[in-house]
Amino acid sequence: MKVEGKSVRRYRQISISIVLLLVILILGEVWCSSHWLIVRTYEYQSQKLESGQEINAVVLSDLHDHEFGEENAGLVTKVKEQEPDLILLDGDFLNEDSEDADVPCALIRQLKDVAPVYFSLGNHEVSYIENGHTDLDGQLEATGAVVLDESYEDIEVNGVQLRLGGLYDYAFALDGNDDAKNTPEPVKSFLEDYQNTDQLKLMMAHRPESFCFGNASSVWDVDLVISGHIHGGQVVLPILGGLYGGDQGWFPEYVHGMYQKDNMNIFVTSGLGSYHQLLPRFWNRPEIAMIQIHG
Missing domain, CATH: 1.20.5 (Single alpha-helices involved in coiled-coils or other helix-helix interfaces)
Incomplete structure (x- = not known):
């Protein structure tokens, strides 16, 4: 033995x-x-604000029906602590196969008492509506959000005049060249109308790909595009960064943080959750993003 x-x-x-x-x-x-929620602060400087002027906007995206405590009490508490001037909900707060919109509606009911809430659609809201829930916009607005879908509002925040828009669709033509000059209607008319102002222009666009592909960033006059969708790359690898993201594919360029392309700035939050992914989020904390806009 x-x-x-x-x-x-x-x-x-x-x-x-x-x-x-x-x-x-x-x-x-x-x-x-x-x-494990994390709060990250990002800065955006604009010459359209005078020295000393500041707007603090909380950006949330990609909740995917997840709850941080009962009725998202943990998430609401963290947002309150930031004392935001605006709360921007940038799409995918439910899933395409969700039975109802209870999770985002319960969240909005609480957030509306913190600051004005604006909601733009993500791909899951679009699919949810196509699956027969045609009253989604009305539900979200009834609970206290302003829904921006190929629409905008002119608002004043801390003495700053700004135009806040919402667009899910691509800001260019799917013509093989991604040419923004050939953007199909009605998106083209919306963008032409939207950019016709000297105010600070913010655009909630769930997919960064809506503006980062082709020549959209040089054709359309948007100061800051605010996006999510990529989930920070879902899996974050040391040095290499986010693994995969939407239309950008493997190791996306516009994955998380503040970017500049031509005269356009594009912000991408890593978001709060994910849906049925091949891999779970990894090394990738759920993010509450605070954008400090100042002169």
Whole structure:
């Protein structure tokens, strides 16, 4: 009979311990990437604001029916702590196959008492509506949000006049060249009307691809596009960054943070959750984004 040596048993014990530790760390990080909210602050400077003027806008996106505590109490508390001037809900707050809109409606009811709430549609809201829930816009507005879908509002915040728009569709033609000059109607008419102002122009566009492809960033006069959709790349790898994102494919360029393309600035939040992805969010905390707009 062959007797196993002490060194072999010791090596095996260490190996098993290392594997168990790695499994615990991986599972812990997956949990954190689904439940541990983080607040990040981003700055956007505009010459359209005078020195000393500032607007603080909380941006939330891609909740996907997830709840941070009962009726999202944890999420609401964190948003309140930021004392925002505006709350921008940038799409995918439910799922295309959701039975109802209870989660986003309950969230809006609470957030409307914190600051004015504006909602733009994501791909899941669009599919949800196409699946027969044609009253979604009305439900969201009844609970206290202003829904912006190929529409805009001129508002004043802290003495600053700004135009806030919402657009889900692409701001260019699907003609093989992604040419914004050939943008089909009615999107083209909406954008031409929207940009006809000297005010600060913010555009809620769930997909950054709506403006970062082709020449849209040089054709359309938008100061700051505010997007989500990419989930921060879903899985974040050291050095390489986000793994995959929407129409941009593997290792997307516009994945998380503030970018400049031509004269347009594009902000992308990593969002709060995800849907049926092949991989869970990893190394990718659910994000409450605070954009500080100042002169």
